[in-house]
Amino acid sequence: MAFADPLTIALSKGRIFKETLPLLAHAGIAALEDPETSRKLILATNQANVKLIIVRASDVPTYVQYGAADLGVAGKDVLLEHGGEGLYEPLDLGIARCRLMVAGLPPRVTADAAVAAPSPRAGEGRGEWDQSRGSARPRIATKYVKCAERHFAAKGQQVEVIKLYGSMELAPLVGLADGIVDLVESGNTLKANGLVPLEHIADISSRLVVNKAAWKMKHASVMALLTALRAAVRERQAAQDQSQAIREESPPFRTFPGPFSIQ
Ligand code: ATP
Ligand code: MG
Numbered sequence: 654m655a656f657a658d659p660l661t662i663a664l665s666k667g668r669i670f671k672e673t674l675p676l677l678a679h680a681g682i683a684a685l686e687d688p689e690t691s692r693k694l695i696l697a698t699n700q701a702n703v704k705l706i707i708v709r710a711s712d713v714p715t716y717v718q719y720g721a722a723d724l725g726v727a728g729k730d731v732l733l734e735h736g737g738e739g740l741y742e743p744l745d746l747g748i749a750r751c752r753l754m755v756a757g758l759p760p761r762v763t764a765d766a767a768v769a770a771p772s773p774r775a776g777e778g779r780g781e782w783d784q785s786r787g788s789a790r791p792r793i794a795t796k797y798v799k800c801a802e803r804h805f806a807a808k809g810q811q812v813e814v815i816k817l818y819g820s821m822e823l824a825p826l827v828g829l830a831d832g833i834v835d836l837v838e839s840g841n842t843l844k845a846n847g848l849v850p851l852e853h854i855a856d857i858s859s860r861l862v863v864n865k866a867a868w869k870m871k872h873a874s875v876m877a878l879l880t881a882l883r884a885a886v887r888e889r890q891a892a893q894d895q896s897q898a899i900r901e902e903s904p905p906f907r908t909f910p911g912p913f914s915i916q
Contacts, residue, residue: 656700656702656878659702660703663705663708663713664707669727669748672748673746673859676885676886680877680878685697685699688705694707711796714731714737717740717862717863718739718740718864722864724861724863724867725862726860726861728858728860729856729859742861742863743879744882746861750858752854753836753837753857754850755793755834755850755851756832756835756851790813791812791831792832795815795821795834798814801834822842826847834854861879
């Protein structure tokens with residue numbers, strides 16, 4: 654496949670780059686350098702007209718919105734927070750899947766803590782957060798300020814959102830916040846810090862985003878890439894479904910009622 658128009662694709666290092674690379678390979682695009690070892694932020698590919706730029710995950714929509722990149726791959730979390738102005742979001746790539754959740758200390762632990770050290774505002778509030786946390790206006794630490802505000806506003810709950818840039822799990826442990834809004838994959842990070850998932854906000858995966866002007870001006874090239882990526886996603890999904898079906902057909906062991914089985 655050859656691309657008639659010059660295309661710049663914005664990606665972030667780490668899991669998005671690693672998981673997008675095999676999808677790009679289906680479109681005949683291969684990076685000539687590895688961003689983990691190279692210090693370069695503009696990477697050439699085997700396609701003369703296609704280059705990759707390496708940006709912070711949360712900056713991908715901004716680069717694409719302003720046309721500094723024609724396309725990009727961004728987590729739905731980042732897109733929800735950005736708002737998506739100036740972008741089309743034509744394809745769910747099905748990679749970097751996780752959930753955006755509210756998490757906090759288990760209710761019993763906070764209840765005990767509240768008894769040990771009652772908050773001056775205890776008992777003033779209403780709703781589950783108020784009852785379990787003993788605070789009229791619980792504090793929520795997150796890097797997803799807009800998502801958190803929207804979530805609690807939709808539930809009619811008053812919270813104070815505190816912006817953090819990382820290590821969100823620490824905030825409830827040191828009394829900075831009553832809860833957090835963060836991404837959860839296996840739940841192991843929460844568990845390791847004695848936190849539990851409390852409320853589901855959104856299912857997250859990475860999306861292909863396209864600058865609206867590039868969609869029009871470079872239509873043939875953008876469509877060629879989109880079509881190839883769509884086929885790659887479908888193929889990947891089919892392979893996953895098949896291995897899932899095989900796993901379900903052959904359980905690791907079977908139990909037969911033996912001579913001593915009790916009916
Ligand atoms: P930075 O480290 O630059 O602040 P970041 O932490 O958002 O950025 P990554 O950890 O690479 O960067 O996350 C990039 C995207 O991958 C996120 O926006 C999200 O969509 C997805 N993601 C993050 N954590 C997980 C996870 N544990 N499991 C699956 N996907 C995840
Ligand atoms: Mg991270």
